[in-house]
Amino acid sequence: MSAEAPLLAVENLRTEFYTDKETVRAVDDVNFRIERGETLGIVGESGSGKSVTARSIMGLVESPGNVLPESSIRLDGEELTEKSESEYRGIRGSEVTMVFQDPLTSLNPVYTVGNQLKETLRLHRDLDGQTLTDTAIGLLEDVGIPDAARRISEYPHEFSGGMQQRAVIALALACDPELLICDEPTTALDVTIQAQILELLAEIQVERDIGIMFITHDMGVIAEVADRVAVMYAGEIVESAPVRSLYSDPAHPYTNGLLDSIPGNQPGGRELTTIEGEVPIPNGAATHCRFAPRCPKAFEECYELAPEPLPTTAGKDDHTAACLLFPEDMKREDAVDEHRAANTEGTDE
Amino acid sequence: MATTVETTFRERLTRQPGPATKWLGVLLVLVALQFGAVMQTIMSTVPWGTIGGALPATAPWAALAGVGDALADLPTLLARDVIPNQGYQVPGEGWQGTFMGLSPAAAWGIRVSLVYLYSFGFVGWLGYGYLVFRRHYRAADWTPYDDMLGRLDGHRWGQFGLVVVLMFIVMALFAPTLGPTTVQSNIAEPFSHELQYFDENAGEVTTILVGEANLQSVSKGGGGRNVGPMQYDRYDRFHPFGTLPSGKDLFTFMVAGARVSLFIGLLYISLAAGLAVVLALVTAYYKGLADLTVVIAGDSVQALPQLLVLILLSFVLSDTWIAGIYNGGLLLALIFAITGWPYLWRAVRGPALQVSNEEWIDAAKSFGQRPVTTMRKHMLPYVVGYLLIYASLSLGGAIIGVAGLSFLGLGVNPPTPEWGRAVSAGQPYVATASWHISLIPGIMVVIIVTAFNALGDGIRDAVDPQSEAGSNEVAAGGGGA
């Protein structure tokens, strides 16, 4: 465990799904890192590959899906892609765990919340007897469930939606993970509760100094929770930036589209824009910009060359965009050449 | 292709008549092929007076049965006498009286193939018509039904079910054409019909009563007393499935039995489904006491062991006038419907309740739309798919149930062919050379019931891809027969 290594480093992540008719490349060459105490937000529409990215990290991609061998996922410097299923099981839960979108269905309906909590605690912390119960109640209190001693023996369906998600978070905390992946954890909840859960997550992060990967389609939520943001489109990260920089200075046309579709975010009372069209289903390596058919700024080269993530302006390494219009301080032809160069470099690897 | 201006179907048709004309052209060819038979059928159906005047008290029923019989006789399109398969072989001269002098087996095979080709051509024509309509004439570019059909597209299991079910229906519809002989001459009144064969001892063509001939072609185990599948008997009659212990033709018996089973099954399903849908819609709309009443009624009916009630009722009512209609088929269908509706009702109650909670139902209520209209226009379409699933499953169950009853000697009156009776007749010979008598009907039941189940599965996956196989299915399985 080197002190230098980031908590999570994902490189060249490619995940494919095989159907009868075709091979779908759900995640295509994704790179990012998460530090301790940092929240990385991943935004994108449904079908953009965010959830598959999360599942790839969790080792939960099942056949007909497959994480391609050139991918690398390092947690605390440890390579996960080479782990066997049983080794992975030791990592899931204890080092990285996940909170899912729908709290009700992520709890087993036939067991009490306490039962499931204790099961997890027993597994990861080796507790039993009264200490086990006390720790479980303590965890429920930590996530802000009132009257925890009584509610611990209730069933999931007896909890309200917000309480259910708190219970799910308590379950995740029972594992005592280093990295917490949240896959749209607030989408199924209403706005006030959503805010409470986000607050809770922030508190937990400060208290426990864990890394959080927060997946959502909601730009508004991202602004509240994330330190850095990666925007995904059709299996690729099209823009990556610190949260401020992204909002103040969005680069990629897709990001602009997403920002415009936040209600109340339109300059001068413009109407809410939604991006026309759907996310395409990629079935192989990109040959052109995948956003081109929907892009308002698309030009000829966009259909011939796949853009690479490059700094939006020269030297600004923490804000990258995969768009032929960037780096913006270059002439268009030069920028395109830059991408072409990066492209051949990529294929040589 | 979004049409912004509302146009009527007629306008769309006149604007682009090409595809529709082509489609109708195919129909003309299909009809022309069978024109003689169609005319003949129309002519023979005309004397209605005899039916009307027969029984005043039971006239509606008799008329119903009459219409049923007439309808059943209608599709004798590919007439037997066009491709006759009954004849005799004179040494040195080949086959006499068969189609083009072919062997009876070949002539029969040709006729069966033609019937199926024609039928599948017809089904294909219907499907093609729907596609033409969808592409050229439908106002909406897309309806939810397109997605349902799309889901059936890759559903091999459901397609298998559909094809086998269609084959079964064709078998029932064309029963008189498909058999190597007819029910009338071979099974019902063999002693009033004759046949000719070449008598080797006498060296000449001799005439004999069918009944007498049957006695010489029995299947009762081995030792020369067996006519197995795909064999000729000594009167040059071809038996695709062999003969019964009574010497009657098993294939003719089977196809006629298919018609009886299908008639009972369909009538039962229509009655039960009608009742189930009405009750489900009404209770979902009004809820409360209405719902509770039907729940209790349904549970009560389900607490009666279905097969035992069937046995009891078909015995108790066996001497009444109603048991005489369609050889007891109507009675069976009624009993099935009375005891079977709760299964279908349960299947649609959930979806009906679900849709009744939707906002547009409340909206319709608040507009003052009449309840019946709301139910029909907004709730019914949603429920129908679910009904079809269980209808398909229950049909399989009914086929097993009817066969089970006739196996016990109840239900359909002899000598009307029913598959269960063949199983019963062949019971002593299962382990002998005459194994075919029990085995073939049983295997047919298994195949057809499996097909109905598969079709039900297919419809389920098309209608509601998320749903899982339900518990309700058990009950749809024929009550333990």
Added chain:
Amino acid sequence: MTRWRYFARRLVLSIPILIFGTTATFWIIRAGPIDPAAAIIGPDGDQQAYQRIRDQLGLDEPLWQQYIDYMVGMFTGDFGQSWVLNPDTSTIVLLQQYAPRTMWLGFWSVLIALFIGIPLGFYAGLNPNSWSDYVASFGGIVWRAMPNFWLAVILVSLLSQSQQLFGFSWQEWIVNVNVVTAPPLDNLGDPQELLRAIKWTLPAAIVLGSSSMGNEMRIGRTAVLETKNSNYVEAAKARGIPGRSLVWKHVFRNALVPLVPIITGEAFLLIGGSVLVETVFAINGLGYLFFDATINGDLPLVGTLMFVFILLIVIINIVQDLMYTLIDPRVGYEGGDS
């Protein structure tokens, strides 16, 4: 607790169901066209004897009077006497004579279906698209579609002639038994006799349990498959719950829920199927008795048997609700499933 309230509600609802079922039976047998007096004396009884029997049975009393007597009789355990099959024998005595064989048969058929159907189905669900899955799925489909009576006919014939057909004698294998007729059940304490009785019953039990077994395989398979892919199992995986407790704790118990009605539904199939299976296997049990009583017009016997069957089904329904209530805590919540 809502779920016990739900259970209580179901309990109360079973009373009108029982009453309705019994009433329906009464109307079918008494108000139908069958004349019990004629059935008793047979075709050549004289008019006086006929009238005497009608008086004796109270058949000339108004129908509602008869109905009340019948209902009171049934619910107070006074089932009356057989009229035709075994005149002047209490139907209870007949029940006691015939029931054990049916119960023995039913017991084994349930056992076979449960212990073969569910494990196979679960196994197939855990290993989808494997050979065992195909076997279980296909088996489930075919078993379900096979008519009991036909299967019984085939099995009886094959077993009785197993010597000629396969060169293996089923009758003499391990212990000597018949293929048809009921096994003697009076000496089950003796291991040899017990074995004989089991082997004797097995073929009929397999037939009777066949469709349930098919259902259990199929539903068990889909249930496991669904549960396995459910969110909470994935969530449990994400918490690092090891495979074994994942399967045993999180998959199986949930997968049992949709199986509950299948298991209890077996009772329906048993009651209906016993008539045909007992007829083919020549087992003089309740199903056989019912059939015999029906075709001989022995109305009190038919009525009693029907009542017993309905009672049985109602009890099984209650057991089913109890099982639901125990396995699935969501029962009765927000209206639940009624």
